[in-house]
Amino acid sequence: xxQEPVSYKHHRFPPEIIARxxxxxxxxxxxxxxxxEMLLERGTVVxxxxxxxxxxxxxxxxxxxxxxxxxxxxxxxxxxxxxxxxGGKKYxxxxxxxxxxxxxxxxxxxxxxxxxxxxxxxxxxxxxxAPKRIITDKLGSYGAARRQIxxxxxxxxxxxLNNRAENSHVPxxxxxxxxxxxxxxxxxxxxxxxxxxxxxxxVPPHSKRNALDIQIHRLTAMAEWKTVxxxx
Numbered sequence: 001x002x003q004e005p006v007s008y009k010h011h012r013f014p015p016e017i018i019a020r021x022x023x024x025x026x027x028x029x030x031x032x033x034x035x036x037e038m039l040l041e042r043g044t045v046v047x048x049x050x051x052x053x054x055x056x057x058x059x060x061x062x063x064x065x066x067x068x069x070x071x072x073x074x075x076x077x078x079x080x081x082x083x084x085x086x087g088g089k090k091y092x093x094x095x096x097x098x099x100x101x102x103x104x105x106x107x108x109x110x111x112x113x114x115x116x117x118x119x120x121x122x123x124x125x126x127x128x129x130a131p132k133r134i135i136t137d138k139l140g141s142y143g144a145a146r147r148q149i150x151x152x153x154x155x156x157x158x159x160x161l162n163n164r165a166e167n168s169h170v171p172x173x174x175x176x177x178x179x180x181x182x183x184x185x186x187x188x189x190x191x192x193x194x195x196x197x198x199x200x201x202x203v204p205p206h207s208k209r210n211a212l213d214i215q216i217h218r219l220t221a222m223a224e225w226k227t228v229x230x231x232x
Contacts, residue, residue, distance in 0.1 A: 006061050006229060017044055019229035021051045022058055026191075026198050029171075029178050058229075060190065063197035065228045077104065077131045079119065079142060082169040084108070086182050093192065094119045097168045098131075100205035103196040108189045117145035124149065171199065201225060 008015045017039070024035045032048035039046055076099040081092045092111065096104040096119060105123045116139070124130060133154035136142040146155045172195060182188040201224060204217040 005231070006058060006065070013044075013046065015230050017046070018054050018058060019062075019225075021046070022055050022062065023198070023225065023229070025051060025055055026059060026194050027202060029174050031178055055194070056190070059194040062229050063194045066197045066201050066224070075099065075127075075129070075131045077123065077134045078168075079116070079134060079136045080166055080169070081139070082173070084176065084182065084188060086185060086188065091185060091188070093169070093172075093188070095168060096123050100207060101168065101203065102200045102205070103168060106189075106192050106196060108185050108192070110185075116141040117148060120145045120149045171195075198225075 006015070008018065011018065021035055021039060024030055024038060025032065030038070032051050035051050036046065036048040039051075077096050078098070079094070079096045081094045084091050084093050089110075092109050093106060094109065094116070095106040098104055105119065105126060107119050107122065109118075116136075120134075130150050130153055133156060134142070134146060134150075135156045135158075138157050143155060143157060146153060172192065175191075175195065176182065182191065202218065202221045204214045208214065208217060
């Protein structure tokens, strides 16, 4: 986590309100206008356009300051890609998650069959540790990228094994429908990075799914969120 706090200088609204607006928008399937209405119910009069600007300005700062999931030597990486339409043109969101469901990285590209190598290199650099194995669908570029970058790592290629990666796309696709699509590649990449950081923080890992563990996880996540976004 960065040592530098988030600066709210020259903003007339207190950090608590700004952080809550950004949290509501990126954490839940809400439109900007619905976030505006929820804040109004709490007595805060702010336009949806201001909330949008808050997300663009503060969202990336919050995401950078959230603690990253620490890799383990026995991590399993699930890699998958999904198509996103922007202005009538197809783009591919490449995403990698670990065995607990945490998003490791994501890249938006205009081509499907050539970028697996870049994704693997980015994840390896960010995690600083190779996985025990990678699991993908049968797209050939995954195998080629694995042979070039981590030839000694086990690779399992089968569609039914990769449900974890495929399921990780579902929350984002719901948000895409709520937003009525993305306007640019940059807005998609920015949204995904913030969305994934908050989801990693608040969604319990697959190994902790009983009620008590989930409650403890959420309380811990909320405390970390307030430390990152509000305590300045």
